[in-house]
Every structure is written in structure tokens, then in C-alpha cells.
Amino acid sequence: MEKIVNDLSHHIRLNKGFFIWMGFLVLAFLACLYAYTRQLQYGLGVAGVRDYISWGLYISNFVFFVASSLIGMLISAVLGLIGFKWVHPITRIAETIAVAFAAVAGLVIVMDMGRPERLAYVFMYARFQSPILWDVTVITTYFVISLLLLFLPMIPDMAVLYKRFSKLPSWLKPVYKVLSLNWTDHPEQNRIIHRSVYILLILIIPAALSIHTVTSWLFALTVRPGWDSTIFGPYFVSGAFVAGSAAVIIAMYFFRRNYKLQDYLTDMHFNNMGKVLVLVAFVYLYFNINEYLVPGYKLKRADALHLHELMAGNFAVMFWLVQVGGLLIPIILLLFRRMRRPMPLTVISVAVVIGAWFKRYLIVVPTMAHPFLPVQHVPENFKVYTPTLIEIAITLLSFILVLIIITLISKFFPVIPVVETAKDKGLDPLKSIES
Amino acid sequence: MKRLFCLILLLASATWRLEAQNPGWPVPDDQKGKICLVKFTPDMVKQGEAIYMKNCQSCHGIPTKKNFAAIVPSPGDLSESKVGSQKDGELFYRITTGKVPMPEFRNILTEDERWSVISFVRTYHKGYKQPDPEKLAGAAGKRIRLSMAYDTVKKKIMVKAVELSKDGPQPAKGAEVVIFIQRYFGNMQLADPKPTSEYGYAGFDWPQDLPGDKRGNVIVTARVNDPTGSMQEALVKDTLTIGVPTDKPSLTDTRAMWSTRDKAPVWVILTYTLAVLVVWYFIIYIILAVLDIRKIKQV
Numbered sequence: 001m002e003k004i005v006n007d008l009s010h011h012i013r014l015n016k017g018f019f020i021w022m023g024f025l026v027l028a029f030l031a032c033l034y035a036y037t038r039q040l041q042y043g044l045g046v047a048g049v050r051d052y053i054s055w056g057l058y059i060s061n062f063v064f065f066v067a068s069s070l071i072g073m074l075i076s077a078v079l080g081l082i083g084f085k086w087v088h089p090i091t092r093i094a095e096t097i098a099v100a101f102a103a104v105a106g107l108v109i110v111m112d113m114g115r116p117e118r119l120a121y122v123f124m125y126a127r128f129q130s131p132i133l134w135d136v137t138v139i140t141t142y143f144v145i146s147l148l149l150l151f152l153p154m155i156p157d158m159a160v161l162y163k164r165f166s167k168l169p170s171w172l173k174p175v176y177k178v179l180s181l182n183w184t185d186h187p188e189q190n191r192i193i194h195r196s197v198y199i200l201l202i203l204i205i206p207a208a209l210s211i212h213t214v215t216s217w218l219f220a221l222t223v224r225p226g227w228d229s230t231i232f233g234p235y236f237v238s239g240a241f242v243a244g245s246a247a248v249i250i251a252m253y254f255f256r257r258n259y260k261l262q263d264y265l266t267d268m269h270f271n272n273m274g275k276v277l278v279l280v281a282f283v284y285l286y287f288n289i290n291e292y293l294v295p296g297y298k299l300k301r302a303d304a305l306h307l308h309e310l311m312a313g314n315f316a317v318m319f320w321l322v323q324v325g326g327l328l329i330p331i332i333l334l335l336f337r338r339m340r341r342p343m344p345l346t347v348i349s350v351a352v353v354i355g356a357w358f359k360r361y362l363i364v365v366p367t368m369a370h371p372f373l374p375v376q377h378v379p380e381n382f383k384v385y386t387p388t389l390i391e392i393a394i395t396l397l398s399f400i401l402v403l404i405i406i407t408l409i410s411k412f413f414p415v416i417p418v419v420e421t422a423k424d425k426g427l428d429p430l431k432s433i434e435s
Numbered sequence: 436m437k438r439l440f441c442l443i444l445l446l447a448s449a450t451w452r453l454e455a456q457n458p459g460w461p462v463p464d465d466q467k468g469k470i471c472l473v474k475f476t477p478d479m480v481k482q483g484e485a486i487y488m489k490n491c492q493s494c495h496g497i498p499t500k501k502n503f504a505a506i507v508p509s510p511g512d513l514s515e516s517k518v519g520s521q522k523d524g525e526l527f528y529r530i531t532t533g534k535v536p537m538p539e540f541r542n543i544l545t546e547d548e549r550w551s552v553i554s555f556v557r558t559y560h561k562g563y564k565q566p567d568p569e570k571l572a573g574a575a576g577k578r579i580r581l582s583m584a585y586d587t588v589k590k591k592i593m594v595k596a597v598e599l600s601k602d603g604p605q606p607a608k609g610a611e612v613v614i615f616i617q618r619y620f621g622n623m624q625l626a627d628p629k630p631t632s633e634y635g636y637a638g639f640d641w642p643q644d645l646p647g648d649k650r651g652n653v654i655v656t657a658r659v660n661d662p663t664g665s666m667q668e669a670l671v672k673d674t675l676t677i678g679v680p681t682d683k684p685s686l687t688d689t690r691a692m693w694s695t696r697d698k699a700p701v702w703v704i705l706t707y708t709l710a711v712l713v714v715w716y717f718i719i720y721i722i723l724a725v726l727d728i729r730k731i732k733q734v
Contacts (some may be wrong), residue, residue, distance in 0.1 A: 128707050129692045137707075141714055148721060155728070183727045189728050196721040203717055376538040377506045415597040 001427045002164075006413045008421065009165050011259040012172070018411060025407065029400045035393035036111065044114045046390045050059075052375055053368040053385040057395045058112035060361040064243065065105035066215045067137065067236065067356065070145050071244025072098025073208030077201045079276075086272050088424060089264050089416040093251050095150040096415075097244065100405035102143040102211075106136075108398050131217045138211040145204045146370070150409075152197050156419040160185035172412060188298070212236045219363070225295075225306035226367035235287040241280035242327075243356035246349035249273050253346040255415050264416050267341055274340030277349070282329045288323065304368055315366050316357055326355015459508075460534055462525045469524035470566045473668070475554035483555030487550055490540065498559045506536060520562035526553050543621045546660075546668045579607050579669035583657050585677050591638040592677075596631045596669070606635030610659045610666055614639050618655035628660075673734020722732040 014267035015382035039046050049056045076093035079087045110116050126133040158180035161168055168176065183189060229235070252273065256265040295303040310319045330348045333339040339348065365385055375383055387395075422428075473479075491513075496502035498514035511518070518526070530549050533539030540549060557563050578599040586593050592614060598607035610631045615622035629637045647653040652674050659669040690698045 125696070126704045127696040129694070129696075134707070137711060141711075143717070144718055148725075152725065155725075182731075183726070183728065184732065186731045188731050192728055193726050196724055198723060200715055203714060207714065358638070377508070379505055379507055382505075 001422055003339040003424070004422050004427070005160065005164050005418060007261070007263065008416050008418050009161055010167070012161075012165075012168065012414070013169055017258075018090035018407075022404075022407065025400055025404050029404065032393045032397035032400060035390045036380050036397060038390055039111075039394060040116070044112075046388060047394075048381070048386045048388045048391055050385070051378070052371055052382055053365060055112075055364050055368055056385055057361070057387045058108055060357075060364045061395050061398060062105055062108040062112070063215060063236075063360040063364065064357050065101045065108055065402070066212055067243045067360070068247050069098045069101035069105060069142070069146070069244070070208050070212055070237065070240035071248050072149065073204045074241050074244065074276075074280075076149055077204050077208075077247065081201055085424065086269060088420050089261075090248065090252065090269060090273070092150065092153070092415060092417055093255065093410075094244075094248050095146055096406055096409045097247055097251060098146040099143065099150050099409070100402045102139060102146055103405060104398050104401045106139055106143070107401065111394055111398065131214055131221055134210075134214045135218060138207060138214050138292050142204070142207045142211045145200055145207055149200050149204065152193055152200070153417055153420065155180055155183050155193065155416050156185065157417060158263065159185070160418055161414065167209055175412075177343060181401060209237060212240050219367075224367050224372070225300075225302040225370060226310075226363070229291060229295075231287060231290055235284075235291055238284040239258065239356065239359065242277070242284045243353060245273060245277040245280055246352035246356065248354065249277065249344055249349040253342055253349075255410060256342065259410075259415060262415060264421065270342045270345050271337070271340045274334050274345045277345075277352070278331055278334035281327060281334070281352070285327055285331060287328070302370070302372065308365060309366050309370065315362060319362055322355045322358045322362060326352055326359065330355075334348065452699065454680070460529065462528045466528040467522050467524040469527055469658075470568065471523060471527075471550040471553070472568045473550075474568060475557065475565055479551045479554045480558055481555075482548070483531060483551035483553070486552050486592075487555050490544065491552065494537070498556065505522065510537070513556045515560035515573040516560075518556070523553060523557075523566065526556070541660075542615055542624060543668065576665050576667045579610055579659050579666050580604070581612075581657055581659060581669045581671040583671050583673055583675075585641065585675050586638070589638065590641050590643065592625075592641055592655065592657075594631070594637045594639070594671070596635045596637070596659060598635075606633065607631060607666070608633045608635065610635075610637075610669075612637040613658050615643065615656045615658070615659055616620065622656060625655075641677060643679075645678050647676070649680060649682045651676050651678045651680040653678040 047056065047058070049058075072095045075087055076091045080091060110119060113119065122132070122136060126136075158176045161179055162173065162176040213236065216232040216236035217228035220229055222228065249270065252265050252269065255261055292307065296307050299307075309315055330352050333344075333348055339345065369383075369385065480659045486721045494504045494506065494510040496504070496510075497515050498512060501512045503512055512682045527549060529537075530544070530552065531539065531541050533541075541714075544552070557565070581601055582595045582597070584593050584595075594612050594614070595613065596610040597609040611628045612631060613628045614625040616625055617623075625642075626639050629639065631637045645653065653676075654672065654674050656670065656672045658671075659666055679729060687694050687698065690700045692700060692703070
């Protein structure tokens with residue numbers, strides 16, 4: 001028991017590496033924040049978005065963030081409720097990623113607003129018929145459920161650490177004391193936690209499916225080529241699992257190395273996550289084939305233009321890199337056991353995540369570039385969308401924010417559930433508190 | 436060599452002058468001299484400002500603010516000197532005929548309204564002096580009075596033009612009459628312009644399937660808009676009960692997906708509210724239960 005507590009908690013301290021990493025993040029954050037102040041001052045015109053292509057990097061990035069946050073549901077709820085024990089050490093990593101991405105996804109939308117001080121209008125003048133209201137609602141709900149799913153299983157951990165982990169930094173002690181809610185491992189307390197987590201795990205499945213389905217409806221409820229599709233919901237959800245699984249694998253790799261968790265995040269976990277990734281990638285590939293083959297076979301005029309632009313036109317290089325490099329090759333490689341070892345799997349996951357990000361760009365921008373009515377009497381920069389430096393910096397800002405949130409949560413709380421790990425190994429954490 | 440240089444210089448200056456004088460939108464010479472037949476008054480400027488804000492401001496912006504729309508070709512700010520240096524007739528012609536992407540206002544604004552817009556824009560042009568309408572009083576053209584009635588037998592709208600001359604009213608022959616029907620946005624021209632007969636009549640076939648309001652009312656405008664200026668503008672506007680009575684509820688009258696929030700379909704409101712209530716009931720229930728953990732002491 002002592003070893004488990006120590007192994008899973010020894011990283012909870014302020015060390016040089018943390019200061020360097022956080023210092024870097026904060027500096028980068030401030031630099032990018034300056035870009036945002038420029039946008040506040042001069043308006044959205046500082047970004048490359050114009051009348052016709054009014055959704056650019058920000059919205060693509062938003063879709064990517066919502067997608068990545070979905071992994072919390074897949075790991076904790078779907079795999080957890082089925083009864084896979086191997087996911088236990090990964091659940092908290094998945095929930096951390098879910099919380100960070102879901103929290104920042106909302107901010108990304110604010111970044112895309114020309115008048116962010118009017119944010120309250122979204123609620124004051126909300127229409128029940130608008131998918132935008134549904135989106136705001138489900139993202140808020142999903143964020144709260146994910147936060148609870150991150151926090152509830154951590155309550156016993158914090159109680160154990162508060163009492164048993166001598167090296168817990170003194171400034172963190174009051175935080176742990178308050179957050180552990182007088183946990184004494186009383187059966188009634190355990191009952192409450194178990195029941196609550198169980199309800200949440202069931203609740204998060206429809207919530208997560210709605211959040212990304214509704215996000216896909218922001219596009220699919222229009223008649224525009226490339227968006228006018230009935231399978232956009234499952235297409236987005238399966239794509240989300242691909243991005244999220246890859247993100248979790250990358251996080252697992254870094255936590256395993258930096259926090260020395262080799263005994264807890266073993267090759268078996270990576271192997272299994274690799275299998276999960278290849279499974280969801282296959283599902284996603286299936287939806288991709290549907291999404292391009294069906295309109296491609298019929299070739300309605302607008303669809304033909306759109307598909308040509310994607311596959312042979314201005315977006316062709318990005319399109320084929322994403323489809324082949326970010327989906328097809330990873331699937332083939334991951335079929336081999338050797339490729340599912342930590343190092344190669346992480347490299348493949350990085351390619352998948354980058355592909356997933358550009359995939360969102362390919363969903364959002366090309367369609368906007370081809371409205372049904374001809375684009376005329378406008379300056380050249382209305383016709384072609386080029387992200388500006390400020391826009392890129394603001395997009396980076398959101399990524400930095402996600403990294404800061406993940407860093408803070410993972411640095412000051414155990415990354416792997418302590419009590420659950422002990423119980424899985426047949427140890428009784430109860431005794432450790434009583435003593 | 437010298438001659439070549441001179442030639443180039445000449446050509447260059449010629450092109451430059453062409454560029455300066457003719458920004459790709461020529462105005463016929465006979466239209467340039469057109470002027471407003473009344474003195475601009477503060478009331479007219481005020482009316483012009485209101486019309487400007489409704490019809491022109493979205494592209495041209497507010498004069499002197501340079502906040503015109505970023506479209507090609509640029510609409511520009513109307514307070515600029517390149518507008519100020521144009522004659523009233525040129526401005527009038529451009530407003531009247533339009534040129535893509537600028538709409539033509541011939542059927543949207545009456546002549547008086549177009550002149551009032553010019554009177555408003557002119558307040559931004561320093562040194563502008565309105566050409567004296569008094570001097571043109573004699574050459575203002577004949578005064579015409581129009582009247583209009585529906586001939587139920589011939590199914591035609593008959594427009595009668597009467598010239599008000601010194602010797603009393605008499606039929607006006609050869610007056611170009613145009614007919615417009617008021618629709619949701621602006622006026623729809625019914626047929627090609629027609630000259631009046633020697634008895635002063637012009638007849639227009641009335642389409643039997645044209646929708647009117649609930650009672651079949653249609654607002655019809657007949658106008659004499661003589662391009663040569665030999666006749667003054669004359670206009671008659673009347674509500675005639677000759678359209679097909681149409682009582683379609685407006686698309687936004689009933690509850691619908693595209694309507695305002697207050698007119699959302701009931702099932703959408705119910706589904707949304709119910710889903711939110713159920714999910715948040717559980718979330719709040721769990722939060723309260725978890726807070727209870729604090730109260731449970733070890734036995």
C-alpha cells in the first residue's frame with residue numbers, strides 16, 4: 001500500500017521541471033493573449049474570416065476540442081460499464097482531457113465572437129429551435145458531468161493522500177482537506193460515491209453523444225454541399241473517438257515517462273488502447289467512405305464542385321495527407337502488435353491527432369468557400385480564406401490553455417486512481433486510513 | 436525620339452483625363468443638365484436623410500465617416516469631392532439607373548425622393564450651389580394630371596393623362612405611362628411603358644392571377660416619366676380591388692422552426708426543457724448527495 005501511494009503521488013511537488021514547463025506555458029499564453037487583445041480592439045477583421053468564409057480556424061478548432069473531449073465518455077462509461085478492468089488507470093487521464101477540452105471549447109466560441117461582451121445575449125435571446133442553444137446547453141452539461149466524474153473518484157484518493165502521504169506539499173494540504181469532504185471510508189460514503197458515479201456514467205453517454213451530434217448539426221442542418229448529410233452525427237462521434245483515443249495515448253506516454261508510472265501504465269495498457277484506436281479508426285473510415293462515396297456517386301452539381309475542390313483542387317494536398325497519413329496508414333500500422341508498443345503507438349497517435357485537427361478544417365472551410373450564390377463584387381481576400389498570424393496565435397492560445405489545465409490537474413493530483421489501484425491489487429485502503 | 440516621347444506623354448495624359456472624367460459609368464449628355472425644379476429646403480434634406488439611411492447607407496456608409504462597404508467596385512463615401520464635383524443631373528441619373536452592384540432606384544424611389552436624397556448628400560459638398568430652378572421655370576415641361584380606373588369589360592387598367600394648359604385641361608397625347616404594382620419589396624413594373632392615345636388614354640392588360648391582399652386590394656401606381664423632359668413627372672396612386680384575394684397566413688404567424696422563440700413549436704420547447712430538467716435533476720441530486728459525505732462520521 002505504501003508503495004502504491006508513493007509511486008502514484010511522488011510527482012505531486014513543485015520541482016524545477018514544473019516551473020520551467022509552466023513558465024514556458026504562461027509566457028506563451030501571455031504572448032498569445034496579446035493577439036487576442038488586438039482582436040478585441042480591432043474586431044474580427046484581424047482574423048482571415050470574411051463574409052463568405054466566416055467560419056475558419058476558430059470553428060474548426062472548436063469542433064476538434066469538442067471531439068477530443070468525448071474520449072472521457074468512451075473510456076470511463078462505455079469501456080468501464082462493460083467491465084474492462086484494464087481501463088481503471090486510464091480513466092482519470094481520459095476525464096482530465098475531457099474536462100480540459102470541454103472547458104476550453106466554450107472559450108473558443110467566445111474567441112470567435114466579434115462582440116464577446118454580448119455573450120449573455122446567447123441565453124437572453126436564445127431560440128429553442130436553434131442548434132446553437134442546444135450546443136451551448138449540452139457542452140455546459142457535459143463539462144459539469146465530466147468534472148464530477150473526475151472529482152468523485154478522487155475524493156477517497158485525496159483522503160488517503162492527506163493522511164498517508166508524508167511528502168504532500170504543505171500548501172496543498174488545506175486543498176486536499178476541503179476537497180476530500182471528511183472522507184472516512186464509511187460504508188454510507190462509499191455507497192453515495194458508487195451510486196453517484198454509476199448514475200453519472202449512464203448520464204454521460206447520452207450527454208456525450210448529444211454534444212458532438214449537436215455540434216455536427218450546426219453544419220448538417222444546412223443544405224450546403226459537404227454538410228448536407230444525414231450521417232453527420234455518427235460521423236462526428238466516431239471521428240471524435242479517434243482524436244480522443246490518440247490524445248489519451250499521447251498523455252499516457254508523457255505521464256508514464258515523466259511521473260515514472262511504468263508499473264501502472266504498462267505495455268498491456270498501450271496495446272489495448274492501440275486496439276481501441278484501430279477499432280474506432282475503422283468505424284471512422286467506414287463513415288468517411290460513406291460521406292464521400294455517396295455524394296461522389298451521384299455528383300450533384302454543388303457536391304461535384306465541393307468534392308473536386310477537396311480531392312483534386314485547392315484542398316487536395318491537405319485532404320490526402322489527412323485521409324492517408326492521418327487515418328489509413330495509422331490503421332494499417334496499428335494492426336501489427338509491434339506498432340502498439342508505447343513508443344511507436346505514441347508517434348502514430350501524434351500523426352492521428354494532427355490529421356484529426358486538419359480534418360476539422362477540411363470539414364468547415366471548403367464548404368464555406370462554395371456558397372450556392374456566386375461570389376461577386378468583393379475584394380480578393382473575401383474569396384480565399386487565409387488564416388492570419390493573429391488568428392493562429394489565438395488558436396494556439398486555446399491549446400496552451402488546455403495544456404495548462406491538464407498540467408495543473410495532473411501535477412497536483414494523482415494521475416492514476418490510488419484507492420482503485422490498491423483495491424484491484426487486493427489491498428485494503430480502508431486500513432491505511434484507520435491507522 | 437522627342438516626338439515619340441511627346442506622343443507617349445500625350446497618350447498618357449489623355450488616358451489619365453479619360454480615367455478622371457469617366458470612371459466607367461458614363462452619363463448621357465442630355466441627362467447631365469437635369470436639375471431639381473424646386474429649391475432644396477431643410478425639410479427636403481431631412482426627408483432625404485431618412486431615405487438615405489434606409490436605402491443607401493448600407494453600402495455608402497455615413498457621409499464623411501468613410502465606413503462604406505468593402506465591395507468591388509468600391510461604393511465610396513459620397514461626401515468625397517469626386518462626388519461633389521458631379522452635376523445634379525449626373526447624380527440623379529446614377530441613382531435612377533444604377534449599375535451593378537448598385538441597384539436602380541427608378542422604381543423604388545420617386546423623382547421627388549431621389550432629389551431629396553441628392554439635397555441631403557449635397558449638404559456635405561462644400562461650395563455647392565444649387566442651380567436656380569427659377570431660370571428653368573419656362574422650360575420645365577408641360578404639367579400633366581393623371582387619373583386611373585379599371586375597365587371591367589376589357590379587363591384593362593385605363594390611365595388618363597390630362598394636360599393642364601392655360602386654356603384649361605385637355606387630353607395629353609404621347610405621354611409615356613408606366614404602371615407599377617406594390618409588392619413586398621418595392622414596386623413591380625406591370626408592362627412596358629406605353630404612350631397615351633390622342634384622347635389621352637393608355638390601357639394596360641390586367642393579369643387575372645395577380646395576388647392581392649385579403650380583400651383582393653392591389654396598390655397600383657401610374658406614372659408619366661418622360662425621358663425628354665417635355666412633360667413634368669406626374670403620378671397617381673390608387674388602391675384597386677382587382678387582385679386575387681389572398682389570405683395566406685404569414686410564414687412567421689404560426690409556430691415554426693424558423694420563427695421567433697415565442698413561436699417555437701411546442702414539441703421543441705417540451706423536448707428541450709424536459710431533457711434539460713431530467714439531466715440537471717440528476718446532476719443537482721448528485722452534487723447534494725456528495726456534499727452530504729461531509730456529514731457522515733466514522734462509526
